[in-house]
Amino acid sequence: MHAYAETPDAATAIRGAGLRVTDSRRAVFDALGSRPHASAEDVYRVVAPVLEHPSLQSVYNALGDFADAGLVRRIEPAGRPQLFELRVGDNHHHLVCTECGAVVDVDCVVGEAPCLSPSDAAGFTVHEAEVTFWGTCADCAASAA
Ligand SMILES: [Zn+2]
Ligand SMILES: [Zn+2]
Numbered sequence: 001m002h003a004y005a006e007t008p009d010a011a012t013a014i015r016g017a018g019l020r021v022t023d024s025r026r027a028v029f030d031a032l033g034s035r036p037h038a039s040a041e042d043v044y045r046v047v048a049p050v051l052e053h054p055s056l057q058s059v060y061n062a063l064g065d066f067a068d069a070g071l072v073r074r075i076e077p078a079g080r081p082q083l084f085e086l087r088v089g090d091n092h093h094h095l096v097c098t099e100c101g102a103v104v105d106v107d108c109v110v111g112e113a114p115c116l117s118p119s120d121a122a123g124f125t126v127h128e129a130e131v132t133f134w135g136t137c138a139d140c141a142a143s144a145a
Contacts, residue, residue, distance in 0.1 A: 013029060014029060017070065024047070027047040028062040037085050044056045071086075090107075091114065091129065092105050093130065099136055102137045104137075
């Protein structure tokens with residue numbers, strides 16, 4: 001038996017995405033619920049104590065399956081590990097701290113996706129815009145002062 005208690009939400013969401021529900025996938029989903037913008041290694045640290053046979057590879061696999069199924073969003077700040085979050089489909093953006101790597105959501109404030117238009121769309125019909133604002137978070141700015 002597993003020490004891990006089933007969370008109906010995770011199982012429902014995973015099944016709803018057309019994926020088979022496994023202990024590992026449930027644990028990964030729950031980990032992202034409590035820790036948005038987590039890397040695969042962050043998720044692994046959360047799920048390892050509650051899984052019978054934890055493996056970093058199975059966490060990567062679960063995250064990849066979730067991303068492909070549209071269940072999680074994968075964000076890829078340049079030069080950083082990929083990060084994953086459950087908040088999908090709302091075209092939100094991110095603030096990333098160049099000092100500590102903190103990631104904060106920025107709601108799209110100007111209406112429907114893509115919310116930003118390129119100066120020249122080169123004939124593309126743009127569906128989505130993904131903006132990363134790089135800067136120094138309040139904590140890092142305070143400790144530098
Ligand atoms: Zn910072
Ligand atoms: Zn986000």
